Amino acid sequence: MTAPGQAAPTSALLEQLREKARLLRIHSLRSTTAAGSGHPTSCLSAAELVAATFFYAMKLDVTHPTSLGSDRFVLSKGHAAPVLYAALAEAGVFPVSRLMTLRQFSSELEGHPTPRIPGVDAATGSLGQGLSVGAGLAIGARIGKSSARVYVLTGDGELAEGNVWEAAAFAANYGLDNLVALADINALGQSQHTMYEHNMEVYQRKFEAQGWAAEVIDGHDLAAVVGALDHARATRGKPFAIIARTDKGHGVSFLSGKDGWHGKALSPEQLDKALAELAPVPPVQKDAGRSYERKPLPAPPENFPAAAAPDYKIGQSAATREAFGVGLKNLAAVNPKVYAIDGDVKNSTFTETLQKAFPDRLVEGFIAEQNMVSVGVGMNAQGLVPFITTFACFLSRAFDQVRMAAISRSSIKLCGSHCGVSIGEDGPSQMALEDLAMFRAIPGATVFYPSDGVSAERLTEEMARRAGICYLRTSRPKTAVLYGNDERFPAPGLKVLRKSADDRVTVIGAGVTVYEALKACDELQSRGIGIRVLDLYCVKPVDTPALTEHVRATGGRLVTVEDHYAEGGLGEAVLADLTEAGVPLTAVRRLAVHRVPHSGKPEELLDAFGISARKIVEAVDDILQAK
Numbered sequence: 001m002t003a004p005g006q007a008a009p010t011s012a013l014l015e016q017l018r019e020k021a022r023l024l025r026i027h028s029l030r031s032t033t034a035a036g037s038g039h040p041t042s043c044l045s046a047a048e049l050v051a052a053t054f055f056y057a058m059k060l061d062v063t064h065p066t067s068l069g070s071d072r073f074v075l076s077k078g079h080a081a082p083v084l085y086a087a088l089a090e091a092g093v094f095p096v097s098r099l100m101t102l103r104q105f106s107s108e109l110e111g112h113p114t115p116r117i118p119g120v121d122a123a124t125g126s127l128g129q130g131l132s133v134g135a136g137l138a139i140g141a142r143i144g145k146s147s148a149r150v151y152v153l154t155g156d157g158e159l160a161e162g163n164v165w166e167a168a169a170f171a172a173n174y175g176l177d178n179l180v181a182l183a184d185i186n187a188l189g190q191s192q193h194t195m196y197e198h199n200m201e202v203y204q205r206k207f208e209a210q211g212w213a214a215e216v217i218d219g220h221d222l223a224a225v226v227g228a229l230d231h232a233r234a235t236r237g238k239p240f241a242i243i244a245r246t247d248k249g250h251g252v253s254f255l256s257g258k259d260g261w262h263g264k265a266l267s268p269e270q271l272d273k274a275l276a277e278l279a280p281v282p283p284v285q286k287d288a289g290r291s292y293e294r295k296p297l298p299a300p301p302e303n304f305p306a307a308a309a310p311d312y313k314i315g316q317s318a319a320t321r322e323a324f325g326v327g328l329k330n331l332a333a334v335n336p337k338v339y340a341i342d343g344d345v346k347n348s349t350f351t352e353t354l355q356k357a358f359p360d361r362l363v364e365g366f367i368a369e370q371n372m373v374s375v376g377v378g379m380n381a382q383g384l385v386p387f388i389t390t391f392a393c394f395l396s397r398a399f400d401q402v403r404m405a406a407i408s409r410s411s412i413k414l415c416g417s418h419c420g421v422s423i424g425e426d427g428p429s430q431m432a433l434e435d436l437a438m439f440r441a442i443p444g445a446t447v448f449y450p451s452d453g454v455s456a457e458r459l460t461e462e463m464a465r466r467a468g469i470c471y472l473r474t475s476r477p478k479t480a481v482l483y484g485n486d487e488r489f490p491a492p493g494l495k496v497l498r499k500s501a502d503d504r505v506t507v508i509g510a511g512v513t514v515y516e517a518l519k520a521c522d523e524l525q526s527r528g529i530g531i532r533v534l535d536l537y538c539v540k541p542v543d544t545p546a547l548t549e550h551v552r553a554t555g556g557r558l559v560t561v562e563d564h565y566a567e568g569g570l571g572e573a574v575l576a577d578l579t580e581a582g583v584p585l586t587a588v589r590r591l592a593v594h595r596v597p598h599s600g601k602p603e604e605l606l607d608a609f610g611i612s613a614r615k616i617v618e619a620v621d622d623i624l625q626a627k
Contacts, residue, residue, distance in 0.1 A: 009226045013056070017222045020090060021051040025251045026278050027086035027099050032265040035103040038111065041249035041261045043083035045186040045219070046153060049244055052225040053151050053182065054087040057233070062092045065119035066294075068144045068382060072121060072137045076130020077155030077184065078112040079263070085109050088119045094292040097285035108293040115409055118294045121381040122374075123407035126400055128161025130154060131181060132371045135171045136378020136386075138179040138239075139363065143339075144382060149233070153182045156196070157189040159203065163401075165210065166371035171239045172211025173366075179239040180232045181207070184219065186248040190262045200245055207241040219244025252277055297409045299467040300385050304335040310457040310485045317478040318453035320511070321417040324474050325350025326453075327460035328387060329357045335464060337383060341365045341372050343390035349417045349474075351389050369394050373401035376412040385413065385464050392416025392432030392473060399438055406442045406469055413463045414439075415472040420563030421597045421605035422512045423476045428597050432473075437568020439471040440540050446491055447540040449473040449510040449570070454483040455495075455537050462491060475511050475563075477602055482514070482535075492543035496550070498533040505557040505620050506550050508534045510570055513561040513591075516606065519613035524620060531559075531620060539570055542577040551578060556586035559619045561611050566592035587626060589619040 024047045032038030053073065054060065061070040065088075075084045082102060089096045101107035108116045112125030122133045134152035141148045158164060171179050187197040196202045200216045207214040213235045217224040225244070232240035248262075249255025252274040266274060275281045307330040312318060332338045332354055341363045346352040355362040363379075365372035369390055376386040395402070395416050405412055419432040439447045446466055450456040456474060463470040482497065489495075497514065498521045509517040517533045524531055532550055536542070551558055558578075560571035571590035578585060593609045606612040 009223055014222050014226070017048070017051050017055060017226070020055050021047040021222070022278055023090060024051055024083050024086045026275065026281055027089065027096065028082040029266060029271055029274055030284065031082050031085070031099045031102040033268060033271045034100050036265055037103060038082055038265050039079040039263050040082065040265060041255050042077065042080040042155065044250050044252065044255065045246040045248045046080055046083055046184045047251065048220050048222050048225050049153060049182050049184060050083050050087050052222060052229060054091055056226055057229040058151065059148065060091055065093055066121055066381065068141065068146045069148055071148050072134070072150045073119070074121065074130045074134045074137070074150065074152040075113055075124055076152050077127065077158060078124030080155070081111065081113050084113060085117070088117070093119050095285070095287070097287040098292060100284060101287055108291055114407060115297055116293050118292065122377050122410070123404050126404050127155070127158035128163040129374045129401060129404060131164050131167035131171070132374030133378040134179055135167050135176060136375035137382055138171070138176040139174065139375070140379045140382025140384055141178055143384065149178045149180065151180045151182060153184060156183065156185040156187065156194045156203070159183065160195055163370040163374070165206070166368035167374070168207060168210040168212060170365065170368065170371050170375065175237050176239045177236050181239065181241040183241060183243045184246050185244060186246045188248040188259055188262065198245055200243055203243045207243070212239050212241045214241040214243055216243045216245070219246035220250055300411045300464060301335065301337055302465050307331045307334050307461045310454045312453050312481040312485060314481055314484065316481045318481060319476060319478045320450045320453065320456040321348070321474040321476065322350050323453035323456035324415055324460055324472060325353030327457035328354045330457070331461050331464055332358050332361050335385065337385045338387065338464060339363060339379065339384055340387045340389060341376055343367055343369055343372055343394065345390055348391070349389040349415060369398040370401050373398040373405060373412070377405045377408055377410045380410050380412050385411070387413045387415060389415040389417070391418045391430060392435045393418070393430055396434060396438060402442060402469065406444060410469065411467050413470045415474060417474045418476050419473050420475070420512065421593060421609050422563050422602045424602040424605065425599045427599040431597060433565045433593055434568070435473060436539060436564050436570060440568060440573060442469055444468040445540060446470045446538070447473070448491070448537060449539050450537055451511050451514040451535050452479055452482045454481055454485060454487055455489050458487070458489045459537065462489060466491065473511065477512060479512065479515060489537055491538045492541040493538050494543050494546050495535040495537065496532065497535055498531065500530045503530040503532040503554050505559060505623055506532045506534060506554045507559045507561065507616060507620070508536050508570070508574055509561045510536045510539060512563055512606070513611055516611065516613040517561060517616055520616035520620070523613065523617055529620065529624070536570060536574070539573050542573055544577055544581050547574065547577060548581050548583050551583055551585070556584050557623050558585060558587070559589045559591065559616060559623070561591040561616055563611055564592055566590060566594055587623040589623060591615055591619060
């Protein structure tokens, strides 16, 4: 069956696609055997789906495969990387000879796809995220007024992941009719049969229940695959799912439909036997050794005009979460690439400030944080600068998506509000006390923790100009403005708020604890004791020279104070940096939240959990009284 007005595929076309599918199988088997590892049977089940998508449906610019006008392909079942590489090679993105370098240390063809390879927008392999990335790519194409389509190949094993169905609901809500899911239903997982095996109607009902158009086909019948791709192209107003019944290992008799082969490369003898069934077999081409690694990877635009300066008065009260919203609005006014994705908390994260000024620049992600992060990865791959926002505690459920974004070399920006015990009465389920540790662990990430409105606005703009993942930690309470509107906040960097030649201890805080440190400074000063107060607004990377200078000036005596658990937060960042710098430390006290908190007023909680001005004074006294 073909779409209305669409001619039936010719026998010549189908024969060309069969030949491509045959070559994809040969390349997948050969490359995994040469590597001695991989997932060849997962590649064989998808050969017809990939062949028809790449060589019939896709409008692929082989010289610029990730350009806005080029159709995109996301391999959500990333372990089937060899079949994707084979398709890219057959399409001419790089030579077929390069396939035999699969998984080698010197090769860009890694065991699972990463954007080091031309034609790959996001790292996959942690299952369940590809449909969200595809939705982000589809939104990016729509924003860029491109007719490009996005194809996402999923496996049936990963369709047990909740992230997939977050993405499905999101894509249907936005009517992403430029998005096509290709579900490879081969019924075999890694260790056993998949949940629904070959019960195709269950998958169809699940997609249709989410608002998709869905069609069940024989995934090895190329006429049916081509027809379904035509139906997808003709569908308007909703995304399309092609649910393909396949056999794992299809095309090789001793592999097809057989359990126990997942993740196993064939031996040379087994390969010869398999290739005999797929004959004729082209000769192996010697690789020239040239790398085809994609350079450079996408980076955020740096040459947009400066955003409007903050507009505060010293001492004025403003919550950093509110200032973030103002900064985002001002940033969007000068940078058309800036968008926000919010998790149904825009009136708390204050992305609604952006939305009121630019209604089309906020994408509502609803309460689906995993999908939200990976959608941002897709949008960023289309050249946009997405700011992903929710309560900081809820970003912890999307840690794997953030981790994969880093492997994708993505430049998404995240803002987590309502951090720490300072949020007060809502209680510990709403208090992010792990987020600094989480984002500090991400390679190449920048972690900002502003204390006032000026620093929050300035750091929002700084994030948009920086490559890599950036995280901004904002607070619920209103705090007094400390800095003038012309103050700048480079990364790395810190600010010195109190300093004298007689300072005996350095006290380092960030966010709300800066104000506790200032109160402690006033009390100690009334007793003739000087302390140096630093605002470590950039928690990663740490400003090593400045930090070293101030800690040395106070004889290696140090107090860190943070509204975060002790593990992985500001205190550990400071101590690790000073230790690596070889700074001798005389005495150290790390004030942090050391147990699960509970509801209460912010000032009660800061004191009860050991991070108030009173506790800072006690820590300084303890250091100075110790022998």
